[in-house]
Each structure stands twice: as C-alpha cells, then as structure tokens.
Amino acid sequence: TETLKEAFEGKFHIGAALSANHINNQGQASMEVLNTHFNSIVAENNMKSGMIQIREGEFNFDVADKFIEYGEANDMHIVGHTLIWHSQAPRWFFTDSDGNTVSPEVLAQRMKDHIHTVVGRYKGKVKGWDVVNEAILDDGSWRKSKFYEILGEDFMKLAFQFAHEADPEAELYYNDFSMAQPGKREGVVKMVKNLQAQGVKIDGIGMQGHIGLEHPKIQEFEKSILAYSELGVTVMITELDLSVLPSPRRDMGAEISTNIEYQQSLNPYTEGLPEDVQKQFDERYLAFFKLFLDHHDKISRVTLWGINDGDSWKNGWPVRGRTDYPLLFNRDNTPKSIVKDLIELAA
Numbered sequence: 353t354e355t356l357k358e359a360f361e362g363k364f365h366i367g368a369a370l371s372a373n374h375i376n377n378q379g380q381a382s383m384e385v386l387n388t389h390f391n392s393i394v395a396e397n398n399m400k401s402g403m404i405q406i407r408e409g410e411f412n413f414d415v416a417d418k419f420i421e422y423g424e425a426n427d428m429h430i431v432g433h434t435l436i437w438h439s440q441a442p443r444w445f446f447t448d449s450d451g452n453t454v455s456p457e458v459l460a461q462r463m464k465d466h467i468h469t470v471v472g473r474y475k476g477k478v479k480g481w482d483v484v485n486e487a488i489l490d491d492g493s494w495r496k497s498k499f500y501e502i503l504g505e506d507f508m509k510l511a512f513q514f515a516h517e518a519d520p521e522a523e524l525y526y527n528d529f530s531m532a533q534p535g536k537r538e539g540v541v542k543m544v545k546n547l548q549a550q551g552v553k554i555d556g557i558g559m560q561g562h563i564g565l566e567h568p569k570i571q572e573f574e575k576s577i578l579a580y581s582e583l584g585v586t587v588m589i590t591e592l593d594l595s596v597l598p599s600p601r602r603d604m605g606a607e608i609s610t611n612i613e614y615q616q617s618l619n620p621y622t623e624g625l626p627e628d629v630q631k632q633f634d635e636r637y638l639a640f641f642k643l644f645l646d647h648h649d650k651i652s653r654v655t656l657w658g659i660n661d662g663d664s665w666k667n668g669w670p671v672r673g674r675t676d677y678p679l680l681f682n683r684d685n686t687p688k689s690i691v692k693d694l695i696e697l698a699a
C-alpha cells in the first residue's frame with residue numbers, strides 16, 4: 353500500500369478541500385497528489401452563499417459546477433460546504449431594500465430559495481452537505497448570528513428541512529470548530545437531540561480539525577467522537593490541519609496589523625521546521641490518526657483543509673504572509689515522511 357486512500361480503504365474516506373485555484377488549474381502537480389491519495393473533495397470557499405448568490409436571485413455557479421464535474425469525472429465522494437453560515441453570508445440576505453432587518457418569514461423564504469437552488473442543482477452528485485456551520489459557541493450557547501437573531505433556534509430546523517426537501521437522498525451534517533470543548537460538546541449534543549426529537553433528518557456531525565501542537569487535548573477529542581456518535585449519527589473529521597505556529601494573542605486587536613515585531617514572532621519558521629518541532633508535528637498527527645483509526649466504525653470521513661502546505665489558509669491568518677506547515681504534503685507536492693507513517697499505521 354502506497355497511498356493514503358488505499359491505506360484507509362474500508363475505514364473512512366480521506367478528503368481534501370479544493371480552492372478555486374485548484375479547480376481552475378487542474379493541470380497543476382497538487383491535483384496529481386489529490387488523485388493519488390484522496391477519494392473525497394469539498395470546496396474550500398466556492399459553494400458558500402456569499403460566493404454563489406452574490407445578490408438576491410443572482411447565482412454564480414461557474415467554479416462550483418467545475419468542482420462537481422471534476423469530482424464526478426474522478427470518482428470522488430463529493431461534500432458540499434456550506435449552506436447556512438453566519439460568516440461569508442451575503443449581507444442582502446438579512447436586509448430589505450431600505451436596509452431594514454427582514455422579518456422571520458422573509459429570511460426563512462430566502463433560506464429556502466437558496467438551499468433549494470443550490471442543493472437541487474447538485475442533487476445526486478453531492479453526497480452530503482454541511483447544512484449549518486458554526487452555530488454554537490464554545491460555552492454551548494447559540495451564536496448570536498443574524499440567522500439566530502431573526503429566526504431564533506428554528507433556523508437550524510428550517511435549514512435541515514429545506515435541504516432534505518431539495519435532495520431527500522443527500523446526507524445532512526452539522527459542522528463546527530472547537531468540537532472537543534466540553535461546553536460546546538454539551539451544546540451540540542443538546543441541539544442535535546432537539547432536532548431529532550422534532551423528527552428532523554440529520555446524518556452526521558463534522559468536527560473541524562483545526563488543531564495545534566498543544567490543543568485540543570486528544571482525550572477531549574475522543575470524548576466528543578463518542579458523544580456525537582452516541583446520537584446515532586456519523587462523525588466526520590473535517591477541515592483537518594495542524595498549525596505549528598504560535599497562536600495569536602487575542603488581546604492584540606488592531607495592533608496586530610502595525611506591530612512588525614509581533615508579526616515576526618508569529619512567523620518563526622520561514623526557512624523550514626526545526627527538527628524538534630517536526631518531531632512534535634509527526635507525533636501529533638500520528639496520535640490523531642491513531643484515534644481516528646481506533647474509532648473508524650464511527651467515523652465516515654477525514655478531510656484535510658487543502659492539499660499541500662502552500663494551499664493552507666493558515667498562512668494568511670491572523671496575519672498575511674505566515675509560513676505554516678499544517679498539511680501532509682510539502683509545498684513542492686512531495687509527501688512528508690508522516691504520509692508513510694500513516695500508511696504503516698493503518699496497515
């Protein structure tokens with residue numbers, strides 16, 4: 353076995369997120385890596401509402417269509433990301449022509465139109481949708497997004513119902529970050545139980561894997577896999593990447609953009625990773641994949657948030673121009689040594 357997808361065959365899908373650059377330049381070397389090692393894809397940005405429905409009723413499916421065509425032609429398990437998300441939602445969604453906040457009825461209708469149009473277009477092609485993204489806060493309470501402010505908790509139920517109407521066969525997921533935090537775990541479990549009690553179809557929970565060298569604790573991550581799985585839904589590890597860079601200080605605020613010294617301190621490895629950090633990186637990825645393999649009966653997919661390190665959003669957050677090494681393939685598309693280790697681990 354020499355590829356990730358062979359190694360995890362029969363356990364879970366192994367996926368990667370594709371950017372517009374990947375989709376528009378399919379001849380590039382990273383696409384070869386994708387085809388060799390991965391069997392599932394998700395669009396990193398190009399199926400979000402702000403990208404697809406720029407103005408009311410004005411849809412742009414150019415990149416999304418190409419993404420789907422690519423997936424079908426290459427026999428990929430295609431995942432849709434994401435229908436309802438407070439971030440990257442177009443502003444018109446929540447306001448009328450006078451700039452006033454719309455009524456619950458109007459917002460629900462807009463959600464319905466958006467979801468029916470997008471899910472309907474890719475019916476039978478997209479196997480599962482991140483229906484709602486990031487609606488619960490780390491303490492387990494509801495995020496006070498526009499969706500929540502206008503519709504209350506019902507927006508969640510409505511989103512899943514509209515998606516189910518548009519493609520009854522598609523799997524429907526809730527996807528969020530910090531899913532190993534105890535407070536969030538409780539909040540998400542409660543929210544999903546509530547949906548289930550109302551007869552709403554939900555098939556899976558996506559645990560975004562934006563992890564660091566220290567956080568989250570692997571034991572807490574495992575507790576969440578178990579807790580979500582006990583709801584009778586599949587668990588997916590989505591958006592996996594392992595940042596080796598220091599986390600930004602939350603109290604820096606606007607100073608981040610002007611304080612050059614601080615910015616440099618956030619970008620310590622421009623020339624490659626020191627050996628000790630590389631070792632921590634390898635151990636951390638191995639430990640997480642060991643966990644995923646131990647629970648492969650509960651996990652249907654593990655998706656990396658990009659193909660090679662150069663793709664990663666982590667290079668541009670929270671300040672532009674960082675050099676991070678969060679993925680499994682180097683910038684030149686060579687596999688990191690961890691790839692071989694993961695293949696051996698799965699054997």
Ligand code: G3I
Pocket residue numbers: 396397439440485529560591665
């Ligand atoms: O739209 C402009 C484009 O016209 C321009 O060419 C480009 C040049 O930099 O900027 C473009 O938009 C950027 C977009 O990515 C596409 O590259 C946005 O500024 C930038 O904010 C956006 O970032 C994305 C982010 O979601 C938005 O919140 C990241 O690529 C994407 O990786 C990230 O993904 C999210 C998941 O969807 C949900 N979970 C968290 C995860 C990380 O934030």
